[in-house]
Amino acid sequence: MSAPDDVTLVGLAALSAPVVRARLLAAHDRFWAVDTRPLHHPVWFDQFGGFGALARGADGEDVGYLLGVVTVDRLAYLHLLAVRYDRRRTGLGRRLVAWFDDLARNTGARVVQTVTRPEDTAAVAFHTALGASAHRAQDRAGPGEDRLVLTRSLTR
Numbered sequence: 001m002s003a004p005d006d007v008t009l010v011g012l013a014a015l016s017a018p019v020v021r022a023r024l025l026a027a028h029d030r031f032w033a034v035d036t037r038p039l040h041h042p043v044w045f046d047q048f049g050g051f052g053a054l055a056r057g058a059d060g061e062d063v064g065y066l067l068g069v070v071t072v073d074r075l076a077y078l079h080l081l082a083v084r085y086d087r088r089r090t091g092l093g094r095r096l097v098a099w100f101d102d103l104a105r106n107t108g109a110r111v112v113q114t115v116t117r118p119e120d121t122a123a124v125a126f127h128t129a130l131g132a133s134a135h136r137a138q139d140r141a142g143p144g145e146d147r148l149v150l151t152r153s154l155t156r
């Protein structure tokens with residue numbers, strides 16, 4: 001299915017970072033099945049907000065978002081990506097990632113990487129569909145907390 005035309009992507013830099021963060025945290029359970037609140041540290045909005053994007057529906061509601069950063073060694077790190085439950089499988093995740101990819105390429109990035117729980121089948125299927133390859137990192141988030149590191153080339 002293609003993304004509905006009513007959705008607009010806006011760079012976080014154009015918005016008030018604390019206001020957007022508060023709104024997304026208030027709507028947390030419409031985007032996430034597990035508690036990701038601690039991952040929404042203000043630094044992702046205040047300092048790295050220039051790499052983030054918000055997707056808004058025609059009614060102005062937040063329907064998806066992405067947080068990330070590009071490191072000095074040309075790695076685009078996609079920290080969080082979420083699409084509201086009622087907007088999934090419409091191509092919006094793909095659109096948000098394409099937005100980040102373009103920005104990352106223009107910043108000199110060669111590779112994009114994200115980290116997810118191995119049991120998050122939707123996230124793994126999504127990133128794999130976009131061409132990422134997965135590597136299991138044992139105990140990455142603490143003892144017994146393995147994560148999958150998903151890596152994709154950004155070269156055109």
Ligand SMILES: CC(C)(COP(=O)(O)OP(=O)(O)OC[C@H]1O[C@@H](n2cnc3c(N)ncnc32)[C@H](O)[C@@H]1OP(=O)(O)O)[C@@H](O)C(=O)NCCC(=O)NCCS
Binds near residue numbers: 083087090114122
């Ligand atoms: C992962 C997530 C961002 C995908 O967003 P989305 O807008 O639904 O994804 P898209 O519609 O752009 O899907 C693109 C492709 O990814 C794959 N895909 C996406 N979700 C999938 C799922 N649940 N199962 C299998 N494949 C899936 C499909 O190949 C899909 O293409 P298709 O719909 O033409 O078959 C969304 O499920 C989500 O917000 N999940 C919860 C948060 C999360 O886990 N984020 C990732 C951690 S960084």
